[in-house]
Amino acid sequence: MATRQTGDHAGTFHVELIKPSHYDDDGYVIQWRRGVLPSNSLACLWGLAADAAERRVLGEDVMIEVAAYDEANIVVPVKAIMAKIKRTGGKGLVCMAGVQSNQFPRAVDLAQPFLKAGIPVAIGGFHVSGLLSMIEGLTQGLQEAVDQGIILFGGEAEGRMDGLLRDAYEGTLKPIYNYLADLPDLTGQPLPFLPSEMLRRTIGSYSSFDAGRGCPFKCSFCCIINVQGRKSRTRSADEIETLVRSNAAQGITRFFLTDDNFARNSNWEPIFDRLIELKERDGLEIKFIIQADLMVHKIKGFIEKAAAAGCRWVFMGLETVNPDNLLAVKKRQNQIAQYRRMLLAWKRVGVITFAGYILGFDDDTPESIRRDIEFVQRELPIDILEFFIMSPAPGSEDHKRAVEAGVWMDPDLNKGDTEHVVVEHPRMTKKEWQDIYEEAWRLYYSEEHVERLIRRAHACGIKPVSVVQQVLSYWGMQRFEGIHPLQGGLIRRKLRTSRRPGMKREPILTFYPRRAWQAVSTYVPFMIYGIKLHRLRRRIQRDPAARNYTDASLQLDEPALEEPKVPASVLAEERKPPPMVKPASVTKPPAAEHPAA
DSSP, rough: EOOOOOGHHHHHHHHEEEOOOBOOOOOBBBBBESSSOHHHHHHHHHHHHHHHHHHTTTTTOOOOEEEETTTTTSOOOOHHHHHHHHTTTEEEEEEEEEEOOOGGHHHHHHHHHHTTTOOEEEEEEEHHHHHHHHSSOOOOHHHHHHHOOOEEEEEOOTTTTHHHHHHHHHHHOOSSETTTTTTOOOSSSOOOOOOHHHHHTTTTTTTEEEEEEEEOOOOTTSSSHTTOOOOOOEHHHHHEEEEHHHHHHHTTTTEOOOTTTTOOTTHHHHHHHOOOOOOHOOOOOOEEEEEEETTTTGGGGGHHHHHTTTTEEEEEEEEEEHHHHHTTTTTOOOOOGGHHHHHHHHHHHHHEEEEEEEEOOOOOOOOHHHHHHHHHHOOOSEEEEEEEEOOOOOTTTHHHHHHHHHHOBBBBBGGGTSOOBBBOOSOOOOHHHHHHHHHHHHHHTTTHHHHHHHHHHHHHOOHHHHHHHHHHHHHHHHIIISSSSGGGGEEEEOTOBOOOTTTTTOOHHHHHHHHHHHHHHHHHHHHHHHHHHHHHHHHHHHHHTTGGOHHHHHSSSOOOOOOOOOHHHHHHHSSSOOOOOOOOOOOSOOOOOTOOO
């Protein structure tokens, strides 16, 4: 999808923004007719590039043409892009946006035809930024990318886009741009934006924006605090209004607020107040999902104002219900004894709760995981639980420690999607770990518990159909497509020609019959399951006694849990001020490291 400024072709510079997907276990790119959510990294870069185009930063006689592609919901037209650039003078820059670790191999593969055609390619995102922030020198994978001519971009592009475009236009690009030590103020920056044609390629036609960046906590498995910092940097309420109005003008009023923890955005209240005003005064039907921590009920008015502003869904990092596990990864802000009170506060205002749950902390075993899932089902009124395999994310403290200790990690970054076991565990074999991950989904979304979820929603005044839809989206995607729901979508697109390099292209006579059978064996059971859930929902809604349903999770009494004792040394460490991010030196030779880094 492209935006274009009118002008002379002889003075055209192309900015091609690509959000890469990654490969499934059979080597095919994971993409859909409609994706789950838009890429906010793509939206941020679009806003910056479109602003640069409007200001003619390359000169009044040079037109900047911006195009964007989210590979999760569209086949990137590589040949057409190269032909377009060649046809209008041969000047352009391909930017791989928001590349995560599991997407890095695909990004490098996508870069190859552009590099062969002499078109520069830059890769940014959490993989590059995370490694540059925590590992001295360049890892093997980053060094190989640089050796191929790929430009690495570390940090945030606000305030740096003009310089990058000028370097690309003048042919003076540097191998590495590292801005991690200089986090920009977001106030006054061009706003993230994507045209409606792209947003309608997502289920529900969502837009996205980050109202702020940075998180004050110190979770050792998190890379965000080392890339975006621990200090809250926010956009103003005026800027959020501008952003919402610009999307509403193109018929988009659903949003994913991508702040890692919106509750710690220092500007949360003015932003909520402005959204409430837009709803009440101007009649905008704003709905959105936020991410927040599990102690938000202690922030006076936060939950009530979130609901009034249009929050319909909230995602939280539950991570585990084992107190010792939380202490081990420095997630002391999660106070298990108060989980139920917080979750009930969201239920009272009609918000559906999503929680992430990590499998593979050092104390975890298959038996303990089964026990903990049963505890969550019985004691906590969570609606949707999504599981992740503990993986040392590049840019996190856990990853840095693993690299320094020489811990084995799977060298194939494509597996770093939190669905595959990529490290060894002290108490589980790789097979036991992978098996309990698959089993966890089945255990939580048992027929008995799904019915319980629907009954809880109905009793709390939440539309049961909303819970059914989310169960279908999350458990249905995992069960029938075999793909984590956050990488899912509507109707899988699988191209015979888009297989991972090194894997043999399948013959036409075997690929298409097999693909047809895959579609039938996936979507027919999927539809049958959906029909079954809706029949259950209607039966519950017709039951006059269903409004009176209750169970332990809906009671205000807290589950009795013993909190772990915190050593004095840990408390002293947590009192230290947030550290400055140390930029990696790009002049030293690459440090020896594990190939997974």
